[in-house]
Every structure is written in C-alpha cells, then in structure tokens.
Amino acid sequence: MSGFAFPAPRSSDPADFGRVGVLLGGTSSEREVSLDSGRNxxxxxxxxxxxxxxxxxxxxxxxxxxxxxxDRVFNILHGHNGGGEDGIVQGLLEAFGVPYTGSDVLGSALSMDKIRTKQVWLSVGLPTPKYRKVTAADVHAQAAELGLPVVVKPANEGSSVGISRVFDDAGLDEAVALATRYDGQLLMEQMVVGDELTVGILGDVALPSIRIVPKGQWYDYDAKYKADDTQYLCPGLDGADEEAIRHLALAAFRAAGCRGWGRVDVMRDRSTGRLFLLEVNTAPGMTSHSLVPKAAGQAGIGFEELVWRVLEQTLADPSQENRHA
Structure with missing residues (x-):
C-alpha cells in the first residue's frame, strides 16, 4: 500500500541498543496475552x-x-495492576534514567483511564460516545439518561475484559456485577451500532485502518485472541473516509499525550457514518492475532522491522540532534 512516508531508520547496528529487557507477563488480567506478545x-x-x-x-x-x-526496555507489559500501561513502570524507568518504548508517564496513565481520556477528547472537540461514570446505586437512572442500548465496562481494563452490552434494563445489574470484579470506576457509554475499526500509530504515522468483522456478533476476548475466523479488512475504509479516520486517530493519540507507538480504537455509526473514539492502547498486542502488525504489514513494514522501529524510538533522533547543534 503506497502513501506512507516513514523516516529513515535511526540505526542499523543492533549494538547501539545495548542490553534490552523485553518487559512481559506481569500480574494484570492481560498476563497471558502479554506473554505471547513478549515472546514474539x-x-x-x-x-x-x-x-x-x-x-x-x-x-x-x-x-x-x-x-x-x-540499558533500555521494550515494554510489552499489557494492562494495569501489575501491567505496564498505567504509568507506574514508566515512572520507575524514568527514575533510573533507562529509556523505554511507548508513551511516558502522563500518556500511559491518562490512556489507561477511559473516563479521563474521554474528558480530554471532548475538551478539544474530538468525538466519543456519550457516557456516564456509574455506581450500582444509580446505574438504572443513568442508563435511562443515556438511552439503551449501552456498554458497561471497567474504566481501567483492556482486551475486552469485563465488558457487557446491555439492551434492556433487566441486564444492567448483571453487567455492573461483572464490571465491578475489576478495580476502578465503571464506565457506561452509549452503544454505537456499526463498524469496529482500529488504527495503529507508529511514530508520527497513522497506519492503515483495520475493520474488524467477527464471525459472532461481537469482537470479544475470544474473537480477539483465540478465534481463527475473525476477518480483518485493511484498509478498513476507502478514499476520504480512510484519510479521515487516520487523521482522527493521530489527533486522538496526541491529545492523550501519547508517543512512540500505539493503537486507537474507533466505532463508525452504520446509519450516519460518524466516527467515535473509544480508547487508546499504549502497549498494543503483538500476537499472531494482533492488529498493529497487520496494519504495518499493509504499509510495507514486516514484523521484525516493526519491532526494530518501535525500539529505535528509544535512541536519540539524529535529525533533532542536528537541529540543536
């Protein structure tokens, strides 16, 4: 796929990286996915x-x-509470002066909190579904305010952990019970009925979008990591629509204070064509089912080169050094 201008590599010598710790596993709810990503x-x-x-x-x-x-760390530790996407690992590495891949403390912590990410996006005019912070006591009233159907999920989890799609009032209590198994606030948002898309970010480049078509009704944990019949259409959109989603994803990534690489999840309303931002993943999966490698491949970047380009962002940028010389 043409039209992607990637900068020249910062290095071609693996010795420039020194000793690289690939941070994986951990104790979050996404441990198994992280182990798989880390091995790759x-x-x-x-x-x-x-x-x-x-x-x-x-x-x-x-x-x-x-x-x-x-000497430096490739962070592929997914999630929080023992994961590496909530700013804690980033603060530890900053304290030791060790370079690491991906977003810094602020971008990581903000993006892990879906509610505060939405607040930032809305403050700069970026579209995201209407939402409420909910508790079990007022969940029915808040669902009535938003209007069913809604999505109920933990505000700080990823990989579709703890998510329920609720179509009637009777299903709300069970959805809240599932989401409250996980730490942090609960998020309820209007369900966008339409196409689920995602856009990988590599440096300052938004990769081709991917439209996700699961065999079942929803793109849940099994469809993400276990099923072999989920379809991934890349690019997910055509022409001006593809340019629009890539532009929106990059703007959302930057507004959330993110850097390096990541993935922005988006819904496209089937009836209006409008795009709605869902969340940013600051250490996306790198498994055989993962989406950033698929998009990079479509843009001409193979898996080994993708991993190299993510890691080399921990090196000084020669163009910036020359600029300040």
Whole structure:
C-alpha cells in the first residue's frame, strides 16, 4: 500500500541498543496475552542481532534496574495492576534514567483511564460516545439518561475484559456485577451500532485502518485472541473516509499525550457514518492475532522491522540532534 512516508531508520547496528529487557507477563488480567506478545517481540529482536532478554513483571524489572543489568526496555507489559500501561513502570524507568518504548508517564496513565481520556477528547472537540461514570446505586437512572442500548465496562481494563452490552434494563445489574470484579470506576457509554475499526500509530504515522468483522456478533476476548475466523479488512475504509479516520486517530493519540507507538480504537455509526473514539492502547498486542502488525504489514513494514522501529524510538533522533547543534 503506497502513501506512507516513514523516516529513515535511526540505526542499523543492533549494538547501539545495548542490553534490552523485553518487559512481559506481569500480574494484570492481560498476563497471558502479554506473554505471547513478549515472546514474539523477543524472537524478532534476537533475530535482528539485538542483545535482548525477557523480564517477567515489575519486581523482576526493579531487580534488574538496581543491578544495572538493562540499558533500555521494550515494554510489552499489557494492562494495569501489575501491567505496564498505567504509568507506574514508566515512572520507575524514568527514575533510573533507562529509556523505554511507548508513551511516558502522563500518556500511559491518562490512556489507561477511559473516563479521563474521554474528558480530554471532548475538551478539544474530538468525538466519543456519550457516557456516564456509574455506581450500582444509580446505574438504572443513568442508563435511562443515556438511552439503551449501552456498554458497561471497567474504566481501567483492556482486551475486552469485563465488558457487557446491555439492551434492556433487566441486564444492567448483571453487567455492573461483572464490571465491578475489576478495580476502578465503571464506565457506561452509549452503544454505537456499526463498524469496529482500529488504527495503529507508529511514530508520527497513522497506519492503515483495520475493520474488524467477527464471525459472532461481537469482537470479544475470544474473537480477539483465540478465534481463527475473525476477518480483518485493511484498509478498513476507502478514499476520504480512510484519510479521515487516520487523521482522527493521530489527533486522538496526541491529545492523550501519547508517543512512540500505539493503537486507537474507533466505532463508525452504520446509519450516519460518524466516527467515535473509544480508547487508546499504549502497549498494543503483538500476537499472531494482533492488529498493529497487520496494519504495518499493509504499509510495507514486516514484523521484525516493526519491532526494530518501535525500539529505535528509544535512541536519540539524529535529525533533532542536528537541529540543536
């Protein structure tokens, strides 16, 4: 697919990276996905000659940092509460002065909180479904205000964990009971009926969109990570619509304070064609079912090169050094 201008690589020498810890696993609800992603990233880096090794979880990372055993970190630790997408790992690495992939403390913490991400987007005029912060006590009243159907989910989880789609008042209590198994606030938002799309971000480039077509009615955890019959159409849209979703995704990524790489999830209303932002993933999956590698491949970037380009963002940018020389 033409039309993608990627900058020249910052390095072609794997020795420039030093000792690279691939941070994976952890204790979040997304541990198994992170282990799978991490194995793929580790193999890709080692295949390119990088001195890379696995680090499972934050305590192991802390010990490696104290011992001075790691020069930079490829963070593929998904989720929060023992994951690496909520700003805690980023703060730890900042304190030790160790470069790492992906968004910084602010971008990571903000994007992990779907409610506050929505507040930022709305403040700069970016479209996202109407929502409420809910508790079990007022869930029925808030659903009535929004209008059914609605989606109920934990505000701080990913990978479709704890999500329910609710079409009648009778289903609300069960949806809340599921979502409250996870820490943090609950989010209820208007359900957008239409196409589910996602846009990967690599540096300053929005990759081709992907339209996700599960065999079942919903793109749930099984459809994401286990099923082999989910269809991924890339690019997901055509012409001006494709340009619009890529522009919107990049604007949303930047507004949330994100950097490096990530993925922005979007819904397209089937009746109006309007786009609505759902969330940003700051350490997206890198499994055989994952979406950023699919989009990068469509743009001419293979998996090993994708992993290299994510890691090399931890190196100084020669163009910036020349600018300030």
């Amino acid at each position: 990233v580790l193999e890709a880096l080692q295949a390119r000659g990088v001195n890379a090794f696995a680090i499972d979880g934050i305590p192991a990372l802390s010990r490696a940092l104290v011992a001075g055993e790691v």
